[in-house]
Amino acid sequence: MTVTDQLIKFAAVTPPQDALTMMRLSLFDWAVCGIAGARAPDFDEFVAAQLARGQGPATVIGGGTAPAATAALINGTLSHALDYDDTHFAHIGHPSVAVIPAVLALAEEVDAPMHEAAEAATIGIEASILTGLWLGRAHYQVGYHQTATAGAFGATLATGRLLGLDPSEMRHALGLCASMASGLKAQFGTMAKPLNAGLAARTGVEATLWAHAGMTAAHDGMAGPLGFAATHQGQNEDIRPGKGDWHITTISHKFHACCHGLHAMLEALGDLRLTSENVSGIHIRTHPRWMSVCNIAEPTTGLAAKFSYAQTAAMKLAGHDTGAIASFCDAICVDDEVRALREKVKVSQDDRLTETQAEITVTESTGALRRLRHDLMTPMSLAERAEKLGAKGVALLGDARADDLWQIAQGENLRDLTDQLLMS
Incomplete structure (x- = not known):
């Protein structure tokens, strides 16, 4: 058949x-x-x-x-x-x-x-x-x-x-x-x-x-x-x-107004809020596929921001609503606090991860570590x-x-x- x-x-x-x-x-x-x-x-x-x-x-x-x-x-x-x-x-x-x-x-x-x-x-x-x-x-x-x-x-x-x-x-x-x-x-x-x-x-x-x-x-x-x-x-x-x-x-379903390759990372960050002063480093690990899709290091437009791990992570940590279309504007790319956080983000590929997974290590200025992970395929009620x-x-x-x-x-x-x- x-x-x-x-x-x-x-x-x-x-x-x-x-x-x-x-x-x-x-x-x-x-x-x-x-x-x-x-x-x-x-x-x-x-x-x-x-x-x-x-x-x-x-x-x-x-x-x-x-x-x-x-x-x-x-x-x-x-x-x-x-x-x-x-x-x-x-x-x-x-x-x-x-x-x-x-x-x-x-x-x-x-x-x-x-x-x-x-x-x-x-x-x-x-x-x-x-x-x-x-x-x-x-x-x-x-x-x-x-x-x-x-x-x-x-x-x-x-x-x-x-x-x-x-x-x-x-x-x-x-x-x-x-x-x-x-x-x-x-x-x-x-x-x-x-x-x-x-x-x-x-x-x-x-x-x-x-x-x-x-x-x-x-x-x-x-x-x-x-x-x-x-x-x-x-x-x-x-x-x-x-x-x-x-x-x-x-x-x-998408709950963030950006590339779906960024969503596992954004879900992992959840409600975490940090400033550039109390974080010294953010390391995001993702599936290799997304490195050429949504890893624009320094976006200058709202559209480009939708395809940037560093930008969207910084926006999320700074308290901007990544679920709102209006958040992805040109002005957000030159926001001082977002830019300061963005500069502390490192993105690398990890062959162990699937396309729906992301892992994040946040190093606070005190030296404390936060290890975060999310899989978009995790069952949701x-x-x-x-x-x-x-x-x-x-x-x-x-x-x-x-x-x-x-x-x-x-x-x-x-x-x-x-x-x-x-x-x-």
Whole structure:
């Protein structure tokens, strides 16, 4: 049985409650990130150009309506614009920004109830992670962006389930997706990175609608000869959809407005507060992968600060809120106390650590040592995760808006959710 056969069968599975619960948390987080992303002006002209192509039944974050495929494109892009959305480290991808926009857009078009949309999104997110694992690290390392590639297949499976495709139609939808799924890591640091997420969401909607309309594709465009894996450095790793614990339950949410490679270090620092006068050294050890990703020694802009161990550690120790987007401004890079702390930070790679771990040794001016460690994969209770996500929502949207959105994301009225997305 190929991965295509497995995913088609998996599309009909009823998700377990823990997977559905995590999806609802990610739905809230996705909406928070999307609304905050829409408030930034960077993509205003892009959104306006898409909306000018015609209205439709699906809601666009920040205002307006469009056909489902266009809404999925815009909402996927906006929700990844701040790079503050959830991640799964098993394949290094952002699952929600590819799947949820596709599901919500099509759910509005076909007037699907909230519980069906929630189940479809859960299946799609899990499928995107599974597809990423099936493609393997070689696919990612050679330059493909798993959010865009694996995410497109997840979005297709989710929307196919929502629309009720039969197994034959689902096979064709996945085959059509195989010809469209794309996205490169070369785009990191540009507007095209969030666009990768939007394209994946749009691909999912289009592949499903086309297959439903009778469009056919190769029998196995994913795993067959000259299919997606064969032509995109796929390793065809063994996966077992629906067996054992679901991968969605180990999603990592971002609680700091910066590169995810810095989060284990920031979580390890916790509530520790120090001044440049009472610390003589800070030694951060991290996985080698992050040394070339987020180790800018002396950032001069707020954007660069998001990719700096020394800067973010200094900000955290000085009491700046690393969960607030506004904290990452140009001025923070020349703050006297932050700079003084930054100069005392040393960063080194440690092959013993995984990509989700960080170890820190803080030497105080008295000679006392603090040894700190954190692993982003450490299990977190749903209550603790909910509390941290709620605080993130408040930091980005304010108390009232975050509280309303939280209740709606846990509720059963899809229209209430899309009405929230319309508001700027």
